[in-house]
Amino acid sequence: MEIIKVKDYDEMSEKACSYIVEKIKELQEPVLGLATGSTPEGLYDRLIQQNKEQNVSFKNVSTFNLDEYVGLGNDDPNSYHYYMNEKLFKHIDIDKNNVNLPNGVAKDLDKECQDYEKKIIDAKKVDVQVLGIGINGHIGFNEPGTAFTSRTHVVDLDESTREANARFFASLEEVPKKAITMGIDSIMQSKEILLLVSGSSKSEALDRLLNGEVSEEFPASILQKHSNVMIIADEAALNG
Numbered sequence: 001m002e003i004i005k006v007k008d009y010d011e012m013s014e015k016a017c018s019y020i021v022e023k024i025k026e027l028q029e030p031v032l033g034l035a036t037g038s039t040p041e042g043l044y045d046r047l048i049q050q051n052k053e054q055n056v057s058f059k060n061v062s063t064f065n066l067d068e069y070v071g072l073g074n075d076d077p078n079s080y081h082y083y084m085n086e087k088l089f090k091h092i093d094i095d096k097n098n099v100n101l102p103n104g105v106a107k108d109l110d111k112e113c114q115d116y117e118k119k120i121i122d123a124k125k126v127d128v129q130v131l132g133i134g135i136n137g138h139i140g141f142n143e144p145g146t147a148f149t150s151r152t153h154v155v156d157l158d159e160s161t162r163e164a165n166a167r168f169f170a171s172l173e174e175v176p177k178k179a180i181t182m183g184i185d186s187i188m189q190s191k192e193i194l195l196l197v198s199g200s201s202k203s204e205a206l207d208r209l210l211n212g213e214v215s216e217e218f219p220a221s222i223l224q225k226h227s228n229v230m231i232i233a234d235e236a237a238l239n240g
């Protein structure tokens with residue numbers, strides 16, 4: 001794992017943006033894996049800027065998001081469909097047909113998971129998967145105890161995850177109890193992983209990821225086994 005140490009959130013976002021832009025320029029049909037949450041917002045702002053001011057085009061880019069809440073439709077302001085559209089897609093020249101997120105309101109959720117997994121396989125793998133990390137070590141919504149062999153699946157969200165994400169909702173009760181997430185194995189199939197970590201609240205998780213044992217009890221620890229991981233972490237995350 002390569003670790004890039006940066007001063008703060010802005011520098012993390014800046015470095016992540018340069019990295020993704022290089023990939024977009026280098027690859028003919030780049031496939032990006034995307035995350036939601038607070039961590040990648042600065043990256044998305046900068047990608048929009050690159051698209052508008054530097055003519056970096058997303059016309060040939062395809063995307064796969066990690067996860068979506070079960071029960072929230074595309075127009076729900078708390079759905080990840082809505083988040084991605086507001087924070088990135090509607091501002092750039094990406095072809096909406098190349099954008100993929102799990103459908104959290106699918107009638108048959110298991111079939112939705114299988115179909116999503118097949119789409120990722122058909123896309124011949126994600127070139128760069130952007131990840132954040134949960135304070136409990138989750139990646140995507142793969143909570144502690146998730147099998148390392150898991151592919152896209154429906155999960156019960158941990159109470160700690162619901163509490164951490166309650167800041168986006170009117171109340172904790174409104175935070176969904178289930179989500180669809182790419183599995184650990186789906187994430188590990190990506191050719192490269194770009195993990196972004198910012199803030200002292202993530203320092204314990206980052207330390208455990210870097211120095212702890214590889215265990216399903218701490219999902220992010222599996223990244224130690226991936227051959228191409230870049231971590232961009234700020235001082236607060238590195239020093240606590």
Ligand code: F6R
Pocket residue numbers: 034035036037038039040066067131132133134138139140141
């Ligand atoms: C989001 C996701 C999650 C987040 C993690 C950190 O799509 O899959 O794993 O990356 O919960 O969230 P933030 O960035 O809000 O601290």
